[in-house]
Amino acid sequence: MRKIIDTMIEKVIFLCGMLSVIFVILIFSFLFIESFAFFRGFNIIKFIAGRYWYPDSEPVSFGIFSLLVGSFLVTLGACLIAVPLSVMTALYISEVVSKNVRDILKSLVELMAAIPSVVIGFIGMIVLVPCVRKLFNIPTGLTAFSGSVMLAFMAIPTIVTISEDAIRSVPRQYKEGALALGATKWQTIRRIVLKTARPGIIAAVMLGIGRVIGETMTVMMVTGNSSRIPHSIFEPVRTMTAVIAAEIGETVSGSMHYKALFSIGLVLFLITFIINFAAELFLGKNKNK
Amino acid sequence: MMKFNPKLSQKLSYLVLFLASTLAIMPVIVIIFIIVKNGMSVISWEFLVSMPKNGMREGGILPAIIGTFVIVMCTIMLTLPTGVCAAVYLNEYARDNTLTRAIKLGIVNLAGVPSVVYGLFGFGIFVMFLKLGVSIISGVLTLSIMELPVIVTTSRNALNSVPYSFREASWALGVGRWQTIRHIVLPNALPGIMTGAVLSIARISGETAPILFTAAAFYAPHLPHSIFDQVMTLPYHLYIISTQIPNMPNNIIFGTALVLLFMILTISFVAIFVRVYFRKHEKW
Numbered sequence: 001m002r003k004i005i006d007t008m009i010e011k012v013i014f015l016c017g018m019l020s021v022i023f024v025i026l027i028f029s030f031l032f033i034e035s036f037a038f039f040r041g042f043n044i045i046k047f048i049a050g051r052y053w054y055p056d057s058e059p060v061s062f063g064i065f066s067l068l069v070g071s072f073l074v075t076l077g078a079c080l081i082a083v084p085l086s087v088m089t090a091l092y093i094s095e096v097v098s099k100n101v102r103d104i105l106k107s108l109v110e111l112m113a114a115i116p117s118v119v120i121g122f123i124g125m126i127v128l129v130p131c132v133r134k135l136f137n138i139p140t141g142l143t144a145f146s147g148s149v150m151l152a153f154m155a156i157p158t159i160v161t162i163s164e165d166a167i168r169s170v171p172r173q174y175k176e177g178a179l180a181l182g183a184t185k186w187q188t189i190r191r192i193v194l195k196t197a198r199p200g201i202i203a204a205v206m207l208g209i210g211r212v213i214g215e216t217m218t219v220m221m222v223t224g225n226s227s228r229i230p231h232s233i234f235e236p237v238r239t240m241t242a243v244i245a246a247e248i249g250e251t252v253s254g255s256m257h258y259k260a261l262f263s264i265g266l267v268l269f270l271i272t273f274i275i276n277f278a279a280e281l282f283l284g285k286n287k288n289k
Numbered sequence: 290m291m292k293f294n295p296k297l298s299q300k301l302s303y304l305v306l307f308l309a310s311t312l313a314i315m316p317v318i319v320i321i322f323i324i325v326k327n328g329m330s331v332i333s334w335e336f337l338v339s340m341p342k343n344g345m346r347e348g349g350i351l352p353a354i355i356g357t358f359v360i361v362m363c364t365i366m367l368t369l370p371t372g373v374c375a376a377v378y379l380n381e382y383a384r385d386n387t388l389t390r391a392i393k394l395g396i397v398n399l400a401g402v403p404s405v406v407y408g409l410f411g412f413g414i415f416v417m418f419l420k421l422g423v424s425i426i427s428g429v430l431t432l433s434i435m436e437l438p439v440i441v442t443t444s445r446n447a448l449n450s451v452p453y454s455f456r457e458a459s460w461a462l463g464v465g466r467w468q469t470i471r472h473i474v475l476p477n478a479l480p481g482i483m484t485g486a487v488l489s490i491a492r493i494s495g496e497t498a499p500i501l502f503t504a505a506a507f508y509a510p511h512l513p514h515s516i517f518d519q520v521m522t523l524p525y526h527l528y529i530i531s532t533q534i535p536n537m538p539n540n541i542i543f544g545t546a547l548v549l550l551f552m553i554l555t556i557s558f559v560a561i562f563v564r565v566y567f568r569k570h571e572k573w
Contacts, residue, residue, distance in 0.1 A: 006465060006466075006467040006468070009467055013377050013382065014378055015374075016372075016378060017378030017379055017382075019371060019375060019437070020375060020392055020395040020396045020438060020441065021395040023395070023434050023437070024395040024399055026410075027399075027406070027410050030410055030413055031406075034413065085309050086313060088305070088306050088309035088310065088313075089306075091306055092309070092310040093310070096306060105314060108317055108318070110557065112314070112317040114488075114495070114556075114557040115317065115550065116495025116549060116550075116553060117497065118495070118524045118525075118528045118531075119324070119495070119524075119546050119549060119550055120320070121531075122527060122546055123323065123324070125531060125532075126323075126539075127323065156313050184295045184296065185299060186295070186298060186302045190302075210401050213403065214401075214403020214404065214406070215403070216403070216404065216497075216498040221528070221531070241403060241405045244406075244408075245405050245498055245502075248409060248412060249501070261409065262413065265406045268403055268405075272398075272402055272403060272406075273398055273402075275401065276397055276400070277398070280394075280397050
């Protein structure tokens with residue numbers, strides 16, 4: 001009797017393990033089927049390179065180039081702000097401060113990760129957007145720049161946590177060797193620690209980028225949602241995520257517009273797939289050392 | 290070329306690192322401060338337990354609080370057992386073969402998919418294809434799939450940290466595989482699994498994009514009666530009142546943000562506390 005129960009439990013456990021693969025396949029095939037139907041009615045090159053996203057006008061145009069530019073611009077801005085700050089913070093937390101201070105700072109980073117994206121978007125609308133408008137003297141503060149700043153803030157916890165892990169997994173002998181040769185602590189950090197932890201830090205940055213590209217609510221609230229191709233970072237933009245979130249509720253199921261949104265979903269899925277896969281490769285490299 | 294004094298350059302570098310860390314970490318304190326300062330004035334018993342009135346410009350946020358609670362509880366009840374089982378399979382049973390690698394790759398990928406794509410998928414499959422409509426159940430299923438990889442990853446780390454010798458000792462006594470897991474491995478991994486679960490609860494409470502078109506209602510005149518009803522939730526309500534409603538009094542928005550933030554930070558503190566407490570009482 002006990003044997004039978006054990007075998008049954010083991011079967012259930014195996015099934016649960018399989019679920020994640022089933023879901024990946026399900027999500028991908030669902031997105032793929034809808035997109036495939038869309039690309040039969042609308043040229044894929046026009047979809048990727050088309051400059052105009054006019055889903056409702058006549059004739060319709062489903063070009064996502066401006067949305068790709070929007071997502072790219074916001075992500076690039078966020079990285080330029082977040083990456084140096086996060087890596088320096090990770091170094092500071094893991095190599096400079098004492099254990100007690102480290103615990104406090106790490107808890108704060110964790111709290112930062114827990115703040116919901118709507119709250120961050122709301123703060124961005126109330127505090128940052130008016131500042132940006134006055135500071136740069138532009139007609140609206142709802143710009144790619146505002147989005148970048150708020151998203152940088154959301155990427156920081158991800159990058160800090162993962163790079164901190166990478167920095168801490170640098171073998172102690174490496175550091176002790178350098179210190180014994182007369183290097184100062186800072187020289188050791190810069191020449192030895194940073195170099196050894198580099199694959200892990202790169203992985204951390206990629207996972208941060210993955211998070212920023214997929215962020216929806218904050219972007220929708222602070223970037224202005226204008227689907228014109230921007231000339232600078234101080235103009236309103238629209239990202240792929242924002243288009244999906246704003247328009248899916250209003251479309252007719254099965255229409256071209258509906259399928260077009262699923263195609264954008266597929267593009268997002270593929271981009272994050274590649275980023276995460278690459279990050280995983282770098283993390284693996286870090287572990288083998 | 291002048292050569293820097295290494296001692297001086299270390300001091301300067303540490304100063305730069307300190308400034309960068311302050312710049313990176315200060316905003317979280319500033320955000321919490323702004324929300325508490327502006328939101329405190331509207332918080333009252335009345336605000337928490339009454340329905341919204343006058344196009345949500347007055348009254349309370351009771352339906353949003355209850356909606357969030359229902360969605361979060363149902364999701365965690367669905368995803369926690371499944372995720373822990375998957376983690377047990379991966380950590381205790383699976384051999385290192387192609388299938389295992391495929392599952393691990395699947396988990397990594399699921400964890401990286403943007404939440405809005407989950408929303409899109411949930412809308413397509415649960416709301417439209419299975420005709421469940423915009424309802425609690427559609428939202429819960431969508432969120433469960435989204436949270437599964439996170440639960441699996443944290444549970445796996447917890448299982449992995451139980452020393453291998455514990456298992457060997459149990460097997461040496463003739464105890465079977467499942468019995469060893471049930472009585473030795475799981476109890477020792479429980480704190481880690483619980484911490485992960487609590488952090489997941491915090492994350493689900495704040496998610497908006499996946500329920501935007503699978504479960505959330507702009508305004509519901511009464512509380513939900515069944516899992517096939519739409520609900521209001523706190524994050525979605527915050528989004529609506531801060532962007533869609535003209536002449537919305539600012540203090541109510543801040544109040545709503547404060548309630549949401551308070552809820553999530555409390556849950557996160559519980560998780561941090563659980564971890565610190567059990568780390569002191571570890572058996573190895």
